[in-house]
Amino acid sequence: MSAIDAQHVALTYSDGTQAVKDVSLDIPEGEFFGFLGANGAGKTTTIKILVTLLKPSEGTVSVNGHDVIAEPREVRKSIGYMAQETSIDEELTARENISFACEAYGVPRSERANRVDELLELVDLKDVAEKRSKDFSGGMKKRLDVATALAHEPPIVFLDEPTTGLDPKARNRLWDYFKRINERGTTIFLTTQYLEEADQLCERISVLKDGEVAISGSPNELKSRVGGDILEIELDDPNERELDEAYDIAVKSGLANSTDAIEQTEDGINVTSSEARRHGTDLLVSLRNAGLTITGFNVRRPTLDDVFLKVTGEEYDADGDERETDDRTSAPEVVQ
Known part of the structure; x- marks a missing residue:
């Protein structure tokens, strides 16, 4: 049962x-x-x-x-x-x-x-x-x-x-x-x-x-449904043009299966790929060849935060407080 x-x-x-x-x-x-x-x-x-x-x-x-x-x-x-x-x-x-x-x-x-x-x-x-x-x-x-x-x-x-x-x-x-x-x-x-x-x-x-x-x-x-490991790349104080250029290079690299697996961050890009550990360095070389300065990179396994972001399209808010019913004057029926 x-x-x-x-x-x-x-x-x-x-x-x-x-x-x-x-x-x-x-x-x-x-x-x-x-x-x-x-x-x-x-x-x-x-x-x-x-x-x-x-x-x-x-x-x-x-x-x-x-x-x-x-x-x-x-x-x-x-x-x-x-x-x-x-x-x-x-x-x-x-x-x-x-x-x-x-x-x-x-x-x-x-x-x-x-x-x-x-x-x-x-x-x-x-x-x-x-x-x-x-x-x-x-x-x-x-x-x-x-x-x-x-x-x-x-x-x-x-x-x-x-x-x-x-x-x-x-x-x-x-x-x-x-x-x-x-x-x-x-x-x-x-x-x-x-x-x-x-x-x-x-x-x-x-x-x-x-x-x-x-x-x-x-x-x-x-x-496992996130689609692979996550390659996080940080650039040296990038402006909007440099972020767009890094994104375009990541798309052309073929490392990710789709553009949805590539995310711009404030200081670089994240790429989700099953080949991140094997071919992630190739992307780093391409970025350096384009004149972009890399200050940090990391390959990590996905977390539930990544799952939540992929499923809902937003980051999980650990500080919020849900009160869907408390403030309503038109509350539904309570079971007696």
Whole structure:
């Protein structure tokens, strides 16, 4: 059985704006799945549909075998959801927050104490269990939020940009917890602003563009679709004419399969080619023969940033903040 099965899901606001146009996902049990997209592409709206906070205008969605429209309560019982903003009560201690979550999710009273201790240990908060969470750092609050989302041992956990705003050390610690949870068999649905995070954690990724899934695959599969390695060439303080000349020389070199694989940058050109390592030096010679001064060059393997740029036509914005539904007065129906 699929953990998540969504077919042709769409959501249109009453003012006619389509937040999600056509999203289909089939996520098997136990998978660590990443969902990427530019700000406003529909990531947060989609995740809110999957967790029953919004009702789709079209399409079908099944989570853990339960229809999100016909059986919203059963869906909610079977998932954990960590929203972009932490939902902990800062006046309560770490132990009290997790205890409250256990009670809210219906964890049997006889099991709660052990469950709270397990979660405190999982997220490394056992030593501060009796401290009020308002005094915690941002990373500690995020870890506590993870623990509350796991209170009832849900088979699926939805993480909506869980590490946004954290320093690298705190982010890496959360990565370790997510890996540990997934190794226990929990299906994880992750949206993130950090492509490195998706590359490190996710078995499979879908990229959303304008409310539709544009591409899906493992990180390595997606990177292989870029079309080869990337030759980066820097010129000595080039003007517009020199940049155009370098571009024309790269086109005539035949190194790239198409002009789409050649990109002008502020200080040179990038060429994507399966022959970049073998014949990239030939292009360097041609540029030097034309009187252009090369100050640096590098051949590297493609990253998810390159994938995102190729698929969406824009660079990934790690500093933006998607709020597709929050500011609308004409919001769609919420599932009861």
